[in-house]
Amino acid sequence: MSETCIYIARSSAIAARALAGEMMVMNSADSTFFTLNEVATTIFQAADGRTPLREIVRDRVCEQFDIDPEQAQADAEQFVAELSGHGILLVSNQPLAPETP
Amino acid sequence: MMAAPRKVACVEIGGIPIALSTCDEGFLDLLRQRYDGFLSSSPPEFELEFDLTSTGPVSDDDVRVRRDGDEWLIERGDFHALWDPSTGRGSVRQNANPYSLDSVLRILHSLILAERGGFLLHAASAICDGRAYLFSGVSGAGKTTMTRLAPADITLLTDEISYLRPNAEGYSAFGTPFAGELARAGENCTAPVSALFLLEKGPENRVDELSSAEAVRRLMRNILFFAEDQGLVEKLLATACEFVARVPIRRLTFYPDARVWDEVRNFARNFAGNLQEVPEHV
Numbered sequence: 001m002s003e004t005c006i007y008i009a010r011s012s013a014i015a016a017r018a019l020a021g022e023m024m025v026m027n028s029a030d031s032t033f034f035t036l037n038e039v040a041t042t043i044f045q046a047a048d049g050r051t052p053l054r055e056i057v058r059d060r061v062c063e064q065f066d067i068d069p070e071q072a073q074a075d076a077e078q079f080v081a082e083l084s085g086h087g088i089l090l091v092s093n094q095p096l097a098p099e100t101p
Numbered sequence: 102m103m104a105a106p107r108k109v110a111c112v113e114i115g116g117i118p119i120a121l122s123t124c125d126e127g128f129l130d131l132l133r134q135r136y137d138g139f140l141s142s143s144p145p146e147f148e149l150e151f152d153l154t155s156t157g158p159v160s161d162d163d164v165r166v167r168r169d170g171d172e173w174l175i176e177r178g179d180f181h182a183l184w185d186p187s188t189g190r191g192s193v194r195q196n197a198n199p200y201s202l203d204s205v206l207r208i209l210h211s212l213i214l215a216e217r218g219g220f221l222l223h224a225a226s227a228i229c230d231g232r233a234y235l236f237s238g239v240s241g242a243g244k245t246t247m248t249r250l251a252p253a254d255i256t257l258l259t260d261e262i263s264y265l266r267p268n269a270e271g272y273s274a275f276g277t278p279f280a281g282e283l284a285r286a287g288e289n290c291t292a293p294v295s296a297l298f299l300l301e302k303g304p305e306n307r308v309d310e311l312s313s314a315e316a317v318r319r320l321m322r323n324i325l326f327f328a329e330d331q332g333l334v335e336k337l338l339a340t341a342c343e344f345v346a347r348v349p350i351r352r353l354t355f356y357p358d359a360r361v362w363d364e365v366r367n368f369a370r371n372f373a374g375n376l377q378e379v380p381e382h383v
Contacts, residue, residue, distance in 0.1 A: 015335040017342050022314040024342070026321070028334035033321045035314050 009049030049096030113141035120145035219266035232295035233274035298353035
């Protein structure tokens with residue numbers, strides 16, 4: 001598990017809609033499409049560029065879901081890495097300014 | 102030297118008439134033959150000027166659709182097109198290949214429809230008892246098979262690319278000239294959409310429900326959309342969610358014989374029956 005503080009923000013080049021507890025996300029650059037489960041949706045919605053990922057996991061994920069904190073952090077980091085690889089999330093060691101479309 | 106006069110064929114697909122003009126008599130004949138049944142005398146909403154040139158071979162891999170200032174730039178190895186939505190006019194450079202022509206028209210319609218809450222879908226569609234049914238899936242899923250198995254009283258709208266527009270109650274499906282393996286254009290008519298079936302071949306016929314999220318996911322996978330544009334992507338996703346909310350979407354596992362159409366008719370009857378049981382103003 002990473003000790004580095006990670007900040008995440010939603011890319012401006014995406015479209016997203018919530019439906020029946022899941023988040024639909026589409027990347028406008030390459031039309032790739034993702035559906036996020038409830039835990040991933042919680043992280044995605046909290047990705048404001050200012051709140052560290054560890055805080056999101058502690059205050060949002062672990063508060064809302066019955067999940068082991070260390071496992072939740074590891075899963076969150078894997079999820080963030082995957083979505084940043086597809087240009088859905090921006091990741092930095094510094095707080096991120098929100099992207100303007 | 103004076104330019105050769107342009108001749109026009111107006112092609113109306115999905116209730117949207119587009120004037121296609123060319124100086125080339127042979128290309129005009131090709132247009133008229135290919136879109137016979139969809140030629141229209143309606144005043145065109147849009148105009149495309151075709152200029153024939155030597156271009157590369159037809160390719161599906163490298164199509165790019167992006168904004169260039171006020172215009173859309175639509176490019177593939179075998180064509181180059183510009184279209185200005187504010188004036189409704191555009192120009193196309195391509196060779197006389199009918200597949201390039203189809204591609205340009207499909208992309209243009211996908212852009213127009215995206216702004217109007219409609220879309221093109223990789224799906225066969227047909228009218229049965231006055232209602233349209235869509236059969237969607239990737240290549241080989243059974244779109245053409247479903248149309249080949251259709252009873253005589255079924256009206257084929259397309260075996261490949263379905264054309265969908267919102268109406269007051271839900272969505273309407275329109276016939277298109279865009280044919281798949283069947284190599285036959287659909288009928289130029291329209292009907293309200295009753296259901297979308299996502300096709301899978303199997304040992305028996307059965308209809309299964311899908312979650313809304315799965316339905317959107319599968320729908321998005323089969324919508325024809327090419328534009329690299331944030332605004333249109335947002336509209337498309339909103340449209341897909343709207344479609345799922347208004348049209349029943351089911352997985353249709355089918356054994357490829359004519360009995361699958363009994364399954365479609367049964368679904369229509371049962372679904373209509375269920376709808377009638379819902380009391381008003383609940």
